[in-house]
Amino acid sequence: KFAAELGRGDKVRFAGSTADLKISEVLSDAHAIADDDPDLETLPSSEHALPSEPATFDVMKRVDQKVVYEKVLDELASGGTLGIFPEGGSHDRTDLLPLKVGVALIAYSALEKDGLAVPIVPVGLNYMRGHRFRGRAIVEFGAPTYVNPDTLDSYKRGGADRRKACNDLLEEIEDAMRSVIVSVPDYEALQLVHTARRLFQKSPNVDARDKQDMSRRFAEAYKQLVARAGTDPPQKWLDLQERLLAYRRELSDLGIRDNQVPGLDRERRHAEAGNYDGDDVLGGGRLLYHIVHLVWVLCLAAIPALFLNIPVGILARVYSDRRRRKALAASKVKIHGRDVVLSE
Known part of the structure; x- marks a missing residue:
């Protein structure tokens, strides 16, 4: 039922694909025309392979971002900063998703409207156990990327020239983002x-x-x-x-x-050399006594905390796992859905 579900400017995404197809015209309930997107050719085949048989898909309705862009440009013109997640959403992959064009449009619009060369600073979030409590994350900032003023005329002409200018800028931004993350296939x-x-x-x-x-x-x-x-x-x-x-x-x-x-290895070499004497043995016994004493005191102090915290921990684990499975079922780009565990 394309005529009822789709409209000009809407996007569709097939199951198992990370690429969006923009609808340019709806012909009937069974036929629609999608814009040619040159970005599809640059993606891995597994990411943009279009189905040859009937398949499920999601519809992303067109949203008028005019008011949002105006407020963003006003904020940049006043010297403010803006945080953007150009991949369009959270995921737990080990590589970048295709970047959305919004960041390029904002940068070019700021240059065209106010003459601002907005610095686009890449920020990398690197972690190995992002779904674990107290997991360590490293935030790294890279060198900024700027819009080339010589390409502004191409952007103003619109059409294919504008698309090429935005895609070229997105490639530079992607390269800058890869300089602050560790990207591998899996x-x-x-x-x-x-x-x-x-x-x-x-x-x-x-x-x-x-x-x-x-x-x-x-x-x-x-x-x-x-x-x-x-x-x-x-x-x-x-x-x-x-x-x-x-x-x-x-x-x-x-x-x-x-x-x-x-x-x-140091302990093994020390044992093989036979360098243990009476003081070492006595010191080891004292250390063992202190460890046992400390463990006993900690166990006594931990009993009330266990009764108070274990129910909360169990409920949090069950709830977060349920939300993880729900987010995984609703997403086409998540692998395990671990990116929502702590946020939920």
């Missing part, structure tokens, strides 16, 4: 990248910026190796991946983290 690849980076770095005392930069270099190398190898990767590459995976499994089985491994 979560397994992200785990491999972080494991390789931790094994490669010589000192454990590396600040967050250097860690992120090193992780990005490993991620870029991983993507280049995958692209060059294609469907027939070299055996050395497969062996290296298997060794990294085996190392991760061994750490998980032992219940330790990667940064604790050097400490285990």
